[in-house]
Amino acid sequence: MVLKIFFPQCCNLADSGLLVGRWIPGHDSAVVLAVIHYPFIPAQVKQYIQQIQRQSGEELAVLGSWSLPKESQEGMESFLRDLSTIFPQERWLQISRKMGKMGFTCQILSRSQRAAGEEREKQSRSEEDGEEEEEKEKVVFVHYDQKKVMLSRLHPVHMEDTQTAAASELRQVFQTVARSQPLFLLDRYDDGPLRSTHWQTEGREGSILVELLKRASVPLCLLLSWPMSIWTRFCRLRIFRIFPLSVLSSKLSTCIQLSHRSEHMRSISAPGAASSHIEFTRKANTVVSVLVDVALGILLMTWLYRDEHVATLASALVPAADRVATELEQLLQWLMGAPAGLKMNRALDQVLGRFFLYHIHLWISYIHLLSPSVEQILWYGGLSAGLGLTFALSLLSDMVALLTFHIYCFYVYGARLYCMKVYGLSSLWRLFRGKKWNVLRQRVDSCSYDLDQLFIGMLLFTILLFLLPTTALYYLVFTLLRLVVVLFQGVLHLSVDFINSFPLFALGQRICQPYRLADQPSELQRRGPDVPDPRLQLLPQRLVGRAGQKAVCRRAGVSMETQELQSRLRTEPRATGC
Amino acid sequence: MEEETFSDIRGQPITLGCQRHSSFCTEFTVSSPKVSIGKVLASTCSVWLLAYLLFFFTQNTAVLSSAILVTLVGMVLHIHFVKVDHESLLVIGSLGIQVSSSYASGREITSFIEMGRIKDIVINEAVYMHQIIYHLCVLLREPAEPDAVAGVVPLFQSSKPRLGCLVKVYRSCQEILSKVP
Numbered sequence: 001m002v003l004k005i006f007f008p009q010c011c012n013l014a015d016s017g018l019l020v021g022r023w024i025p026g027h028d029s030a031v032v033l034a035v036i037h038y039p040f041i042p043a044q045v046k047q048y049i050q051q052i053q054r055q056s057g058e059e060l061a062v063l064g065s066w067s068l069p070k071e072s073q074e075g076m077e078s079f080l081r082d083l084s085t086i087f088p089q090e091r092w093l094q095i096s097r098k099m100g101k102m103g104f105t106c107q108i109l110s111r112s113q114r115a116a117g118e119e120r121e122k123q124s125r126s127e128e129d130g131e132e133e134e135e136k137e138k139v140v141f142v143h144y145d146q147k148k149v150m151l152s153r154l155h156p157v158h159m160e161d162t163q164t165a166a167a168s169e170l171r172q173v174f175q176t177v178a179r180s181q182p183l184f185l186l187d188r189y190d191d192g193p194l195r196s197t198h199w200q201t202e203g204r205e206g207s208i209l210v211e212l213l214k215r216a217s218v219p220l221c222l223l224l225s226w227p228m229s230i231w232t233r234f235c236r237l238r239i240f241r242i243f244p245l246s247v248l249s250s251k252l253s254t255c256i257q258l259s260h261r262s263e264h265m266r267s268i269s270a271p272g273a274a275s276s277h278i279e280f281t282r283k284a285n286t287v288v289s290v291l292v293d294v295a296l297g298i299l300l301m302t303w304l305y306r307d308e309h310v311a312t313l314a315s316a317l318v319p320a321a322d323r324v325a326t327e328l329e330q331l332l333q334w335l336m337g338a339p340a341g342l343k344m345n346r347a348l349d350q351v352l353g354r355f356f357l358y359h360i361h362l363w364i365s366y367i368h369l370l371s372p373s374v375e376q377i378l379w380y381g382g383l384s385a386g387l388g389l390t391f392a393l394s395l396l397s398d399m400v401a402l403l404t405f406h407i408y409c410f411y412v413y414g415a416r417l418y419c420m421k422v423y424g425l426s427s428l429w430r431l432f433r434g435k436k437w438n439v440l441r442q443r444v445d446s447c448s449y450d451l452d453q454l455f456i457g458m459l460l461f462t463i464l465l466f467l468l469p470t471t472a473l474y475y476l477v478f479t480l481l482r483l484v485v486v487l488f489q490g491v492l493h494l495s496v497d498f499i500n501s502f503p504l505f506a507l508g509q510r511i512c513q514p515y516r517l518a519d520q521p522s523e524l525q526r527r528g529p530d531v532p533d534p535r536l537q538l539l540p541q542r543l544v545g546r547a548g549q550k551a552v553c554r555r556a557g558v559s560m561e562t563q564e565l566q567s568r569l570r571t572e573p574r575a576t577g578c
Numbered sequence: 579m580e581e582e583t584f585s586d587i588r589g590q591p592i593t594l595g596c597q598r599h600s601s602f603c604t605e606f607t608v609s610s611p612k613v614s615i616g617k618v619l620a621s622t623c624s625v626w627l628l629a630y631l632l633f634f635f636t637q638n639t640a641v642l643s644s645a646i647l648v649t650l651v652g653m654v655l656h657i658h659f660v661k662v663d664h665e666s667l668l669v670i671g672s673l674g675i676q677v678s679s680s681y682a683s684g685r686e687i688t689s690f691i692e693m694g695r696i697k698d699i700v701i702n703e704a705v706y707m708h709q710i711i712y713h714l715c716v717l718l719r720e721p722a723e724p725d726a727v728a729g730v731v732p733l734f735q736s737s738k739p740r741l742g743c744l745v746k747v748y749r750s751c752q753e754i755l756s757k758v759p
Contacts, residue, residue: 002602002672028672138602140673168694168721 002138003108004029005093006173008146011035012097014197016067018083019093020049020183022060022176027169030093033146033180034198035066042086044193055182064093084109106139146199148515149177150184224269231262253394253493254384260500261388264290284505293388293499300385300392310382314375318367321403325364328407332356335477344470352417352474356410363406390496397492404485411482418475421464428461584743586610587711594743602671602754606747608737609664613657613682625649657682662736667747671754675699675716677733691731694721699751701744702730712741714748 006029017037023030036045045062053060065083084092094107152174184200186192240249249255264286274280304310336353338344381399385392401408430436431454436447449457509516579597586592595607629645661682668676675696678688697719701712718729734744 004673138600140603140670142673168692170692 002028002140004140004142004169005095005106006031006142006144007095007104008032008034008199009143010146010199010201011066011197012143014066014068016069017065017197018045018087019063019066019095020060020196021063022058022180023063023091024169024172024176027172029169029173030063031173031176032063033060033177033183034196037195037197040194046087048194052180052183056179058176058179060180060183061089062087063089064091064095067094067096068099069096070099104141106141108139144173144177145515146177147205149174150181150199151513151516152178221269221271224265225271228262228265228269232266235259235262253397253496254391257390257394257496257500261290261390281503281506281509285503288505288508289500289502290388292504293390294386296389296499297385297387297392300389301382304382304385310379311375314378317374317378318371321367322364324404325360325367328360329357331477332360335474339473342469342473344473345467348467348470352470356413359406359409367403388499390499393492393496397489397496400485400489400492407478407481407485410478414471414475414478418471421468421471425461425464425468428457428464431457432461582743582746584739587706587709587738587740592737592739592743594739594746596746596750598750602757603669604750604754605666605668606750607664607666608734608739608743610662610737612663613661618653621652622649625652654683658685665734665737667733667751669751669754671757677716677731679736691716691718695719695728696755697724697727699748699755701741701748702732704732711738712744713738714744 004027011032011034014035015037017035018040019032020034020036021030021032036048049060049062090110092109094109096105096107097103183196184198185204186194186196187203188195188201189203240246268283268286268290274283332353335344336349381395382392384395427437430444431449434446434449435444437443438445506517579595581593581595583591583593590611592611593609595609597605597607599605625645625648629641632641633639658681662679663682665677665679668678670676672693674690674692676688676690678686680686695718697717699714699716702715703710704713713735714733716731716733717727718731719726720728
């Protein structure tokens with residue numbers, strides 16, 4: 001059996017004292033959380049540990065003793081051994097280290113041995129007597145960076161209370177360190193009866209900005225929720241459910257964006273704190289995306305409202321619409337002639353062409369009617385960028401849709417004509433073959449027609465067939481035009497969605513504080529005289545998403561789950577014997 | 579550290595270094611041959627000949643400078659992302675397995691798999707282009723289902739050693755894994 005001891009790096013040079021930590025149930029390992037120094041009163045230590053146990057909910061205990069003898073302290077060995085009688089434990093660890101030497105020594109005493117008054121040394125490496133391994137217990141020391149392990153957040157801290165034995169060992173280590181936060185509040189400037197060493201001994205770490213934000217978040221949320229409730233009540237008015245407004249609000253992308261954003265704001269201004277790290281990350285992502293959106297929108301506004309840009313845009317808009325109309329007219333004239341060398345049916349051609357030309361003429365008159373107020377519309381529309389760049393983009397998309405409404409109409413006419421034609425053609429083709437579509441049975445059945453039915457059917461079939469190329473061509477041309485407009489609108493919608501949903505906060509956390517998103521260790525490094533000083537390495541990790549451990553696969557051709565970010569452990573597999 | 583020379587699937591010599599830290603901890607390092615001068619010279623010359631050819635037709639000196647830039651950037655990218663110097667496998671009984679590969683520029687990628695998620699280490703056969711090769715791989719499992727294989731992580735993917743080397747590594751790993759309670 002190999003005993004694993006997780007030892008914090010900050011305690012490597014701590015003064016002699018007692019080790020406080022937890023035995024991991026179900027595995028043969030212990031995690032050391034802090035060292036309590038001499039002099040102390042054992043009753044106070046027990047009281048302190050019970051207090052911490054109550055606050056954190058973790059089963060802490062005194063694991064053993066730690067000795068790093070300085071020059072003046074001699075004869076600690078017997079004192080340390082006697083301590084084991086004061087704190088009754090199943091196993092008592094005696095870890096010691098000499099200044100100037102690299103290795104640690106660990107002796108493990110079990111309760112029965114202490115009672116019998118004898119002690120057997122368990123060496124952590126025995127090369128000579130490899131056969132007697134059942135007597136010697138092996139020890140693996142794992143040094144961990146306490147700050148990073150404590151601050152990592154992705155392992156579920158509040159779940160799985162009942163299945164602690166089933167959880168993996170490293171996850172339990174992470175959980176133990178994370179939940180023992182009350183233990184790390186005692187720093188060396190406190191005047192209490194106990195002195196301890198842990199990662200916050202030199203003073204508690206914190207950032208003023210983070211604390212200010214935490215304090216300010218509650219009143220801000222309350223402040224936000226009040227206008228949000230008014231806005232929600234306004235949106236739920238009955239008047240918006242009536243037919244024209246409901247259709248409009250579901251089609252216009254500005255209204256859709258508005259509803260998205262109000263949804264986001266509602267989730268941010270909810271009164272309760274986030275229950276898990278994932279929810280917190282989601283909220284933070286939303287806040288950051290709203291801020292970035294508004295910042296970009298204000299940038300756009302500053303560009304738009306200086307140097308008369310609005311006026312130039314407005315004055316360029318009407319001639320642009322005129323040019324589009326002229327181009328469309330030329331296109332229709334071309335279609336009415338012999339487009340690409342195809343021969344069209346003259347009469348149908350003329351009818352359709354004149355119909356569409358009249359439409360364009362109507363449209364141009366409407367544009368000219370609107371032209372004096374275009375500048376005003378643009379000016380007020382630009383104000384919407386103050387709410388966010390996404391609103392400006394959605395407004396642009398809506399305006400493009402309105403300006404190219406005639407293209408949309410042409411597309412609809414062409415499509416309807418073509419659809420009707422194809423429908424008629426298919427039905428008459430069935431008549432040509434003597435079959436019929438059975439609506440009841442949803443299949444094609446044979447049917448005997450009368451002679452006059454056949455005659456008229458043939459006539460109509462021939463007419464429709466020979467008119468097909470003309471209609472098909474019009475349909476094709478207008479579908480392509482509509483596609484261009486849809487592509488442009490699609491690009492705008494894509495950028496709006498991108499700004500809405502890109503998780504900037506999680507990305508920033510990954511770049512600046514990767515250890516917070518850790519779930520598992522990533523790397524072990526040997527400590528020994530031949531290894532150069534190791535450096536910190538943090539691997540990419542899964543962003544907001546599912547918690548829980550997944551397999552680590554690299555270029556394996558199996559399902560690629562992204563690697564989890566991990567904090568760093570250093571192992572010392574070799575400890576010098578006594 | 580014992581070093582032995584084996585060969586990889588293409589016949590190039592590779593070295594296997596075996597360091598036994600204790601009875602339950604061993605580290606294996608497989609080092610690939612270094613970048614050969616001949617290949618570097620050949621690729622550089624071909625790029626520059628092409629650039630001179632283009633310059634001869636277009637008489638534009640930007641072609642030459644861009645060829646130099648392309649060569650430099652290509653070499654840097656190659657040693658940073660493509661050329662693997664050595665790959666190592668560290669097995670610690672009852673703690674886990676660490677797999678790391680370090681590139682010629684010094685970059686190291688490591689990943690750690692804890693013992694609870696390892697089902698076994700096996701030598702597997704795979705179809706690789708026109709041949710079938712042996713490779714060592716770690717079988718993973720979910721703690722909830724100890725019998726099902728949840729994933730496969732192949733080891734020593736860039737050096738691709740041959741069977742003799744793999745058997746040696748396999749035997750030592752099995753020695754350690756079989757002792758895990």
